[in-house]
Amino acid sequence: MPKKYNIPTKTSPPRFTPIGKSTILDWEGGCLRCFKCVKRQCIYDVYNERTFDVRQMTDTIDSLCKNCLRCVQSCPGQVITKVANAEYKRMGNSYWTPDIIRGQWFQAETGRIPVSGAGYGGPFSGPGFDDMWTDMSEIVRPTRDGIHGREYINTVVDLGRSFPCLRFDAAGHVVGDAPKKIEIPIPIILKDLPLGSLSESVFLAMAEAAQAMDTFMIAPVKEWKPYLEPYKTHLIPLLTEAEIDTHGELIRGVRIIEIQLSDVTEARFSRIRAAYPDVLIMVRVRLGERSGEEALALTRAGADILHLCADRDGNVESGNGTRFVKDVVRSVHKDLVEAGCRNEITLFASGGIAMAEHVAKGIIVGADAVAVDIPLLLALECRLCFRCEAGRSCPVEVENIHPEWGKNRILNLIAAWRNQLIEVLGAMGIREIRRLRGEVGRAMFFDDLERETFGKLFGKRTKRESVGN
Ligand code: SF4
Ligand code: SF4
Numbered sequence: 223m224p225k226k227y228n229i230p231t232k233t234s235p236p237r238f239t240p241i242g243k244s245t246i247l248d249w250e251g252g253c254l255r256c257f258k259c260v261k262r263q264c265i266y267d268v269y270n271e272r273t274f275d276v277r278q279m280t281d282t283i284d285s286l287c288k289n290c291l292r293c294v295q296s297c298p299g300q301v302i303t304k305v306a307n308a309e310y311k312r313m314g315n316s317y318w319t320p321d322i323i324r325g326q327w328f329q330a331e332t333g334r335i336p337v338s339g340a341g342y343g344g345p346f347s348g349p350g351f352d353d354m355w356t357d358m359s360e361i362v363r364p365t366r367d368g369i370h371g372r373e374y375i376n377t378v379v380d381l382g383r384s385f386p387c388l389r390f391d392a393a394g395h396v397v398g399d400a401p402k403k404i405e406i407p408i409p410i411i412l413k414d415l416p417l418g419s420l421s422e423s424v425f426l427a428m429a430e431a432a433q434a435m436d437t438f439m440i441a442p443v444k445e446w447k448p449y450l451e452p453y454k455t456h457l458i459p460l461l462t463e464a465e466i467d468t469h470g471e472l473i474r475g476v477r478i479i480e481i482q483l484s485d486v487t488e489a490r491f492s493r494i495r496a497a498y499p500d501v502l503i504m505v506r507v508r509l510g511e512r513s514g515e516e517a518l519a520l521t522r523a524g525a526d527i528l529h530l531c532a533d534r535d536g537n538v539e540s541g542n543g544t545r546f547v548k549d550v551v552r553s554v555h556k557d558l559v560e561a562g563c564r565n566e567i568t569l570f571a572s573g574g575i576a577m578a579e580h581v582a583k584g585i586i587v588g589a590d591a592v593a594v595d596i597p598l599l600l601a602l603e604c605r606l607c608f609r610c611e612a613g614r615s616c617p618v619e620v621e622n623i624h625p626e627w628g629k630n631r632i633l634n635l636i637a638a639w640r641n642q643l644i645e646v647l648g649a650m651g652i653r654e655i656r657r658l659r660g661e662v663g664r665a666m667f668f669d670d671l672e673r674e675t676f677g678k679l680f681g682k683r684t685k686r687e688s689v690g691n
Contacts, residue, residue, distance in 0.1 A: 239285050
């Protein structure tokens with residue numbers, strides 16, 4: 223039996239006390255001095271383990287507490303209260319919510335899938351990826367062979383072009399060289415970070431993690447320093463068109479390059495391919511109004527991989543207002559299918575990929591794989607305070623991480639994501655991630671349901687009216 227792919231995990235505690243969701247107010251006044259105080263009955267032993275973090279001038283109780291409220295409810299003097307932590311609420315933005323941030327911290331520390339407890343208390347639909355539901359109809363029997371048991375669920379994806387069809391010469395031989403392909407064991411690559419307090423240790427942590435997972439990391443060529451040389455077979459240099467001519471030696475040492483092409487012609491691709499025949503050419507497409515046409519032109523011109531990029535919150539500006547990355551990727555995929563060339567090219571999607579379920583949803587709408595950025599920063603303890611964007615100091619000193627610690631945190635996060643992906647595939651009855659691509663028939667889209675079902679009866683309701691009703 224072939225060896226099972228496995229991402230090694232190692233518990234990697236945070237360097238700073240994490241910001242807790244709520245804070246405990248514990249008044250001494252009114253205390254009845256009970257013989258058996260409720261604090262001693264905390265099953266997580268939080269009151270004994272709490273310390274005072276002098277570096278951050280904070281009580282560690284808020285990050286240790288599991289919010290079971292037992293002490294609050296049981297105290298006969300009612301002197302213990304829990305209130306929402308204002309600092310927690312300030313993290314991130316409307317897309318990268320504090321709960322998403324906290325979820326990624328947990329996974330990066332433990333390598334485990336977060337379990338939320340008894341039932342789901344949130345709304346059934348929302349903006350972005352939350353208006354898409356996956357078909358989990360096979361969830362009743364996934365343990366037949368165990369999702370993580372004997373039966374393999376394959377998460378390998380192929381990068382590169384495919385023949386549109388096979389052509390044979392008179393002697394029956396296939397015409398032309400087989401296109402070059404690279405396999406990666408997970409449908410995830412590490413993208414250059416759009417913000418962050420970055421340093422050599424951050425880049426090293428990412429490069430080491432990419433190599434350990436046998437996937438790739440995109441590195442802007444200006445960040446390409448000698449310390450990255452040992453990892454170059456797992457790095458994708460991001461170049462402008464002008465930099466292609468000045469970085470020949472670098473390009474010859476890697477397996478994939480990513481280019482930001484302003485004007486794409488078949489002749490241009492042919493020249494690059496002739497100069498670097500062993501290198502796959504990925505093109506970064508900033509998603510917008512004309513994404514479908516651009517993707518088609520690039521596919522016909524000879525690109526091997528297209529990287530469809532939305533902004534960091536998954537938004538795409540188009541003439542009709544803002545669209546979300548999953549909707550734009552879905553329409554690009556559909557355009558390529560209708561033009562009969564979807565199978566010729568590999569599509570990556572990036573922007574707004576914040577959780578494991580977004581990987582599955584991105585693939586269902588038509589991407590082969592995704593490129594992840596901000597979650598990597600969250601793995602390194604980032605609080606998404608955006609201070610670094612204003613040139614201010616980082617509260618968790620991301621730039622000072624130890625590369626080994628950073629690598630382990632990233633491995634933990636992606637291992638937890640991959641396990642969730644396997645759970646989703648198992649629950650959908652799919653044992654091969656390549657089969658998930660474009661399987662929109664295995665998902666439901668809130669807008670489509672509204673239009674097709676209730677639209678006929680009541681006219682189209684807005685998403686806001688419908689959510690939670
Ligand atoms: S709320 Fe629960 S976990 Fe938190 S301190 Fe009280 S008893 Fe412990
Ligand atoms: S914690 Fe704040 S300053 Fe540090 S990397 Fe994250 S967003 Fe930037």
